[in-house]
Amino acid sequence: MDVSLRFIGLGFFVAFLSISSLAAAANDDVTRASPNVSASCNNPYKLVKVKTWLDGTEGEEIGGISAAFGTLLPTKEKDGVKLPATYTNPLNCCSNISRKLSGAMALAIRGECDFVTKAKFAQTGGAGGLVIINDDEALTEMGCPGNEDVHIKFPVVMISKSGGDAIQKSMDAGKKVELLLYAPERPIVDYSVIFLWLMSVGTVFIASIWSKLIASKASDDYQLSPKESAGAANDENDEILRINVKSAIVFVISASTFLVLLYLFMSSWFVWVLIVLFCIGGVEGMHNCIVSLVSSKCKACTRKTLKLPVFGETTIFSFVVFLLCLAFAIFWAANRKASYSWIGQDILGIGLMITVLQMAQLPNIKVATVLLCCAFMYDIFWVFLSPFIFHDSVMIAVAKGNKSGGESIPMLLRVPRITDPWDGYDMIGFGDILFPGLLVSFSFRFDQANQKGVLNGYFPWLMVGYGVGLCFTYLGLYLMNGHGQPALLYLVPCTLGTCVALGLIRGELKKLWNYGSQPAETSGSA
Numbered sequence: 014m015d016v017s018l019r020f021i022g023l024g025f026f027v028a029f030l031s032i033s034s035l036a037a038a039a040n041d042d043v044t045r046a047s048p049n050v051s052a053s054c055n056n057p058y059k060l061v062k063v064k065t066w067l068d069g070t071e072g073e074e075i076g077g078i079s080a081a082f083g084t085l086l087p088t089k090e091k092d093g094v095k096l097p098a099t100y101t102n103p104l105n106c107c108s109n110i111s112r113k114l115s116g117a118m119a120l121a122i123r124g125e126c127d128f129v130t131k132a133k134f135a136q137t138g139g140a141g142g143l144v145i146i147n148d149d150e151a152l153t154e155m156g157c158p159g160n161e162d163v164h165i166k167f168p169v170v171m172i173s174k175s176g177g178d179a180i181q182k183s184m185d186a187g188k189k190v191e192l193l194l195y196a197p198e199r200p201i202v203d204y205s206v207i208f209l210w211l212m213s214v215g216t217v218f219i220a221s222i223w224s225k226l227i228a229s230k231a232s233d234d235y236q237l238s239p240k241e242s243a244g245a246a247n248d249e250n251d252e253i254l255r256i257n258v259k260s261a262i263v264f265v266i267s268a269s270t271f272l273v274l275l276y277l278f279m280s281s282w283f284v285w286v287l288i289v290l291f292c293i294g295g296v297e298g299m300h301n302c303i304v305s306l307v308s309s310k311c312k313a314c315t316r317k318t319l320k321l322p323v324f325g326e327t328t329i330f331s332f333v334v335f336l337l338c339l340a341f342a343i344f345w346a347a348n349r350k351a352s353y354s355w356i357g358q359d360i361l362g363i364g365l366m367i368t369v370l371q372m373a374q375l376p377n378i379k380v381a382t383v384l385l386c387c388a389f390m391y392d393i394f395w396v397f398l399s400p401f402i403f404h405d406s407v408m409i410a411v412a413k414g415n416k417s418g419g420e421s422i423p424m425l426l427r428v429p430r431i432t433d434p435w436d437g438y439d440m441i442g443f444g445d446i447l448f449p450g451l452l453v454s455f456s457f458r459f460d461q462a463n464q465k466g467v468l469n470g471y472f473p474w475l476m477v478g479y480g481v482g483l484c485f486t487y488l489g490l491y492l493m494n495g496h497g498q499p500a501l502l503y504l505v506p507c508t509l510g511t512c513v514a515l516g517l518i519r520g521e522l523k524k525l526w527n528y529g530s531q532p533a534e535t536s537g538s539a
Contacts, residue, residue, distance in 0.1 A: 054082045054129075054157040059196040060435055061086060061170045063144065066095065066191040067183050075176035076435075077144070079196060080128060080155035080169035086196040096141050098180060098190040106131040110138030118142045118192045120180065123171070128155040132165045142167045142194060146177030168194055202491045203430035205439045210487075212426055213441055214480050216363050217450045220370035221457040221472065227309040254373045256451070261384035265391050272395060276407045284420040288349070291423045292342040295361025298368040299338040304331050355427045355438065362426055366446055375455040376529040378512060378522075385505045388448045392499035409497045412442070441483075445500040449479050449508045456512060459528060471515060475508050482507030 059079045065072040079086060087093050099117040101110055106121035107130060119140035121131055128145065135143045147153070152171055157163055184190050219226075275283070307330070308315045314330045321327060345357035375381045395408040412422065427440035456471035467473050482504035489498045516522035 054163045056081045056083065056085060058154050059086065060199065061194055061196045062090075062434070063170065063172060063176070064090065064093075064095075064193040064195075065180065065183075066193075067188045069189070072183075073179065075172050075179070077170045077172040077176070077194075078152045078154065080132070080171070082129060082155075082157060082163040083132065083143075083165040083169040084167055086168050086170075086194050088196060088198050090193065090195050090197075093193040093195040094141070095191050095193040098144070098184065098192050100184070101135060101138070101140075106134050106143075108134065110134055112138070114138045114140040116141040118144060118194075120144050120146065120177075120184075122146050122177075123148050127158045128169065128171075129157055129163055129165075132163075132167075132169050136165055136167065140167060142192075143169045144177075144192065144194075145169070145171045146181075147171055147174055149174055170194055197434040199435055199437070200430065200432050202487050203432050203437075203439055205428040205430050206487050209426060209428045209439050209441060210480070210483050212359065212363070212428070213446055213483060214476070216366055216426075216446055217453050217479055218476060220367045220450055221454040221476075223367060223371055224458075225461075227305050253371075255376050256373060256380055256384065257376070258380055258383045261380060262387060264384075265387040269391060269395070272407060272411060275411050276403065276405075279411065281420045284422060288346060288420075288423055291361065291365075292346055294365045294368075296335070296338045296342045298364035298366070299341070299361065300331070300335050301368045301371075302364050303334050303338070307334075349423070352429075352436075355429060358423055359426050359428075362424070362443060366443060366450070369447060370450050370454050373451065374458070375451045377455075377527060378509075378516070378525040379527065381452045381455060381509060381512075385448060385452065385501075385509045388444070389501050389505040392444075392501040396497060396499040406497070408499070412497065441500060445486075445504060448501060449482070449504045452508050452512065453479060459525070469519070471512055474511055474515060478507040478511035479504060 056079065058081065061077040061079050063075040063077055065075065096116065096118040098120055099112070099114055101114070101119050101121045102112040104122050105125045106119065107126035114135065117140060119135045119138070119142065121135065121143060123145050131145065132143055145155070152173060155169065155171055180190055180192075315328045317329045318326055319329055319332065321332065341357065342361060345354060345361060348354055349358070375384070392408070396406055399405070399407040412425075425440045425442045426446075427438040430437045430439055453472065453475045456475045459465075460470040460472045465471070483500070485503040485507065486498050486500045489503065512525070513522065516525045
């Protein structure tokens with residue numbers, strides 16, 4: 014297959030991956046100040062847990078969101094007050110309450126009047142709290158309609174329709190329902206980032222030295238003649254897609270266009286297309302990693318072959334591995350919403366990224382500078398500046414899957430948060446590993462070709478730079494109160510900046526800048 018065509022295909026696929034090119038964007042942290050409200054209506058929106066008791070027996074726990082007004086909820090369950098649940102009359106709580114609530118937890122439905130009006134009527138009726146049942150599954154923020162003074166002396170919470178239906182069903186059956194509200198604190202940075210950091214750095218490290226890990230595949234095999242050796246070298250070069258300046262710019266423009274289309278037209282079926290593509294790439298990545306690694310250590314595994322109608326001639330070992338990888342991907346897709354699905358997603362993703370970093374290579378620092386600087390601006394614009402145009406952070410909205418009907422984009426590594434009471438995830442997009450990984454892989458090849466050691470090489474220092482950049486990413490996440498961070502904002506200066514600075518100090522920047530330019534021109538690279 015023509016190299017330029019293969020690169021275009023790879024470019025579009027990596028464009029899918031770059032959608033999730035930010036860290037911790039999809040944690041749904043709603044702890045923030047309410048905009049345009051008076052001093053009496055400036056509570057932060059917080060995720061709330063509603064504990065239920067049915068005739069004294071503890072029932073299911075329901076999630077909700079607190080209002081920007083009313084008293085603040087305790088952060089611990091033991092500090093909450095258990096109150097009996099009572100319907101308001103009228104049920105929408107938009108007029109005077111005919112039924113005395115007497116310190117009970119008032120239940121009302123959303124609609125026909127604003128939330129502050131409901132709370133005032135409930136307070137007049139003597140309620141000890143107000144729970145508003147939403148008319149759909151999507152919870153909305155409950156602010157104040159204007160700059161009026163709001164003096165509500167009890168907590169106000171909204172719950173989803175499914176949670177409200179469960180409570181109403183029990184009350185209609187004549188059961189005594191009691192509710193307790195509390196809002197546990199959600200940690201901005203969790204211990205799970207350590208594991209995520211190790212996975213990200215480890216993926217870049219292994220992908221960079223992968224050629225050395227499987228080097229024995231060629232050297233331990235039968236001795237090639239000079240003609241055969243040259244042919245093998247040409248075959249290997251044909252498999253490599255070398256990026257140039259033009260393709261780097263076109264790629265970032267294509268990725269931006271695709272991101273906008275996803276934001277405007279995202280739906281559950283479109284996310285399913287991405288899931289299928291992810292599974293195909295993950296199967297290919299896992300298969301390539303397993304077969305190449307095992308083949309380099311065990312020559313006998315690749316000697317028995319068979320002919321298949323679709324695959325042609327292939328080894329039995331390769332075909333068995335393919336079937337196992339395919340079964341693994343199908344199992345993950347079928348159970349992608351299970352609590353353990355993150356393990357399969359990370360395994361597929363790591364295999365995919367290692368393979369991509371073997372297929373695509375940067376020839377020199379000039380191309381790396383163009384690609385990473387474009388990706389740097391791409392990340393910053395679509396996270397921080399896009400709200401001025403679209404009234405929403407496009408990157409964060411797409412990463413969260415706000416319009417996808419509950420489906421999430423799989424192009425990221427994720428790890429469950431250990432101390433998060435809401436079972437959230439820390440995550441990092443594939444783009445935050447692939448873009449810097451291209452440069453780190455180049456530094457390893459440069460060091461190997463020029464016989465550089467640990468101290469005078471570039472690869473060890475760029476690995477340190479990448480690890481430090483990830484630390485800065487999570488520091489920014491903490492300082493910005495959990496707002497999704499464009500990780501390339503920190504990773505590009507820490508990797509590309511380190512490489513350029515070392516090149517200047519050592520007087521090798523010109524060599525790094527033009528390295529491999531002549532071979533790239535004569536080989537007709539992409």
